[in-house]
Amino acid sequence: MEPIQSTSSRKAADATLEHRIDDGVLAVGVSGHWVIANANSLGKLAKEINADGAARAVIDCSGLERLDSTGALLLHKIRQKIEQAGGAVVIKGLSDAHRPLLDYAAAIGRGTALPERAHHPLLAMVERLGRGAVAACHEARNLTNFLGMTVLSAVRSLLNPGEIRFVSxxxxxxxxxxxxxxxxxxxxxxxxxxxxxxxxxxLTRFGADIFTVDLLGVSIFREMGVLLTAIVVAGRSGSAFAAELGTMQVNQEVDAMQTMGLDPVDILVLPRMLALVIAMPLLAVFANLMGVAGGGLMVVLTLDISVAQFVERLSSAVSTQSFWIGIIKAPVFGLLIALTGCREGLLVTGSAESVGVHTTRAVVISLFLVIVADAGFSILFSVLGI
Amino acid sequence: MNATVENVIRISGLRTQFGSNVIHDDLDLDVRRGEVLGVVGGSGSGKSVLLNTIIGLNQPAAGSIEVLGTKTQGLSRKESRTLRSRWGVLFQQGALFSSLTVAENIQVPLKEYTDLSREMRNAVTALKISMSGLPMDVCSKYPSELSGGMKKRAGLARALALDPEILFLDEPTAGLDPIGAAAFDDLIADLQKSLNLTVVMVTHDLDSLYAITDRIAVLIDKKVTIGSLEELRQNPHPWIQDYFHGPRARAATETQQETQVEV
Known part of the structure; x- marks a missing residue:
């Protein structure tokens, strides 16, 4: 028995399909290499076969040299086409080596077609928009849920301070x-x-150099220091939280924890949340100092202002209130970042690819929330007249 | 088969090593056309490394590997592409591209290597999906939506996309339930006969070894001992004795004999 495929390369060799009608008998001649490389041209030839008016058909395969599953599928389709037109089909000259493959294609080729998905591009766009909107609402609801869950756990822990994992x-x-x-x-x-x-x-254009110090102080203390800290922390720690918890989720560590009767929110989420709520204001103070130091250096070097003048101007420009307005936001930002990071981490399912998706989402969502919250604070403070 | 048996894979004097850690040393292995060869060995004996070396993911330190009459080392880009289109590989977890649907996964090699029309390509994809025993509705699903067994079947469909002459399987039944594993064995045996495939299969599953392999290559002491199941049972080497006469092997033999009686 000859091997079905010779060791020659896959380059398209000749394959032919002939057909003619003799006395009401459709004679189909199949020869050459019926392989995937020739499938396109053979498929076109097969379409030309006119099966109408033939009561009988003979498919002569004696010239067939090679056959693969694609070729067998084509051959089967030709047979099917003739049979559907009402002709009886006889296949002759098929070698023993090729017969199982044709039988196989016939057996499983029945009713196999990829379902076509018809959709209008505009409709698809509207659909995507709708899905996105619904997903955003779900996201908001779930995040609120998670916040509630964490707050409950936090309250429980505060009532029993012994349960807080201080080391963590x-x-x-x-x-x-x-x-x-x-x-x-x-x-x-x-x-x-x-x-x-x-x-x-x-400001030097108006001769108001000294107000540079006011600008610097107010913007750093009220906005820039804390916002910059939040952005760095979201990128650094929010993503880390999501990746850590996600990896634990993939390894089923979170499940294992639950079966031991340990609450993942108590053990994983709460310590991270507390840590960020504590660390963020401290980082923000440090950021404020460094920002003022950088700006001060610039002012002293380029403008005609001495260090003593700078310090004096700064202390009159920046009230204690401005300082607190900046710092009060820090724990809120920390809470939002920790919450999003941990929640995305716990949402990871099974695969490694899911860890990547949720880590990215953690950063995007927490940055979004931080800036929205910052805008909210601005409105609040302006309403309160601070 | 012809009187002169054609070897589709010829490995001689193969040595692979990672740093100073030698995995295979002076290893010879011939795989005949149309056979199902099982590759077994203890953990860390280099079964997967051998497979990866044959398919060119790993460079051997010495020796030659010839697949389908072509030496795998020092090929031009074009020659290597041609050779790679003539074998299919099923990785342990299926290795489906996660950003593509099952149908798109199967169409990757079809698009790369053939100039089929869309219609023809869809027909071939549908054929491969039903060949691998999957229902048609999986074609628009993403790998993450499939079960482990379905991922393997989809991976098999992709490996078979171009009607390869050799099929490499890395632990095809690992992680499947016994019924799923037996069904997968049947599927491979069925495809092997219908498509006249040569199958090289790394496996730990004694049931599949007994059910579908013609010969078994055992990796011991950095070399290969090859033979039929009966021959290997007679082999005095202690590891082979343990492997084929251990409690699990006995259980697998019994099941196999029972099925044969029933048939």
């Missing part, structure tokens, strides 16, 4: 707060430099 909290403060000091410090310093430079550039 401290370790998370170290990782999210202490270890973030260099990057937060550097970025704040640079933003301070940029703010002072841009401010000085505009």
């Amino acid at each position: 909290v401290i370790s998370h403060i170290e990782r999210t707060g202490l270890n973030a000091l260099p990057i937060v410090g550097l970025l704040s310093f640079l933003i301070g430099v940029v703010l002072a430079f841009q401010g000085a550039d505009q």
Whole structure:
């Protein structure tokens, strides 16, 4: 028995399909290499076969050299077409090596067609928009749910302070707060430099150089310091929370925890949340100092203002209130970042790819929430007249 | 088969190593056309490494590998593409592209290697899906929506997309329930006969070894001992004795004999 496929390359060799009608008998001649490489041209030839008016058909396969499953499928389709037109089909000259494949294609080729999905592109766009909107609402609801769950757990822990895992909290403060000091410090310093430079550039035109210090102080203390910290922490720790918890979810560690009667919210979420709520204000204070230092350096170097003048001006421009307005936001931002990060982590299902998806989502959602919350604070403070 | 048996894979003097850790040393292995070869060995004996080396994911340190008459080392890009279109590989977890649906996964090799029309391509895809025993509605699903067994079947459908001459399977039945595993064995045996495939299968599953392999290659001491099941049972090497006469092997033999009696 010859092997079905010779060891020659897959390059398209000749394959032919002939058909003619003799005395009401449709004679189909099949020869050459009926393989996937020739399937396109053979498929076109097969369409030309006119099966009408033939009561009988003979498919002669004696010239067939090679046959693969695609070729067998084509051959089967030709047979089917003739049979559907009302002709009886005889296949002759099929070698023993090729017969099982044709039988196989006939057996499983029945009714196999990919279901076509018809959709209008505009309709698909509207559908996507709708799905997105519904998903956003679900997201908001679920996040609120999760917030409630965490708050319950927090209240329970506060009533029984012995249950709070302080070691874990401290370790998370170290990782999210202490270890973030260099990057937060550097970025704040640079933003301070940029703010002072841009401010000085505009204000010197009016001879109001000294107000650069006011601009710098107020914007750093009220907005920039804490916002910058939140952005760094969301990118650094929010994503880390999601990835850590997600990996634990993939390894079924969270399930294992639950079967031991341990609450994942108590053990995993609460310490991270507490850690960020504590670390964020501290980081924000540090960011404020570094930002003012960067801006101050710029002011002293480029403008005709001495260090003593700078300090005096700053202390009159920035009230204690401004300082607190900035800092009060920090724990809220920390809470939002920790909450989103942990929730996305716990939403991970099974696969490694899911960890990546949810880590990305954790960062995007927490940044979104931080900026929305910041806008909310601005409105609140302006209504309160602070 | 012809009187002269054609070897589709010829490995001689193969040595693979990672750093100073030698996995295979002076290993010879011939695989005949149309046979189902099982590759077994203890954990860390380099079964998967051998498979990866044959399919070119791993570079051997010494020795030569010839697949379908072509040496796998030093091929041009074009030659290597041609060779790769003539074998199919099913990885342990299916290795489906997660961003593509099942149908799109199967169409990846079809689009890369053939100029089929859309209509023809869909017909071939449908054929491969039903060949691998999957229902048609999985074609628009993503891999993450499939069960482990379905992922393997979809991976098999993709491996079979171009009607390969050799099919490499890495632990095809690992992680499947016994019924699913037996069904998968049947599927492979069925496809092997219908498509006249040569199958090289790394496996730990004694039932599949007994059910579908013609010969078994045992990886011991960095080399291969090859033979039929009967021959290997007579082999005095202690590991082979343990493997084929252990409690699990006995259970598998019994099941196999029972099924044969029933038939």
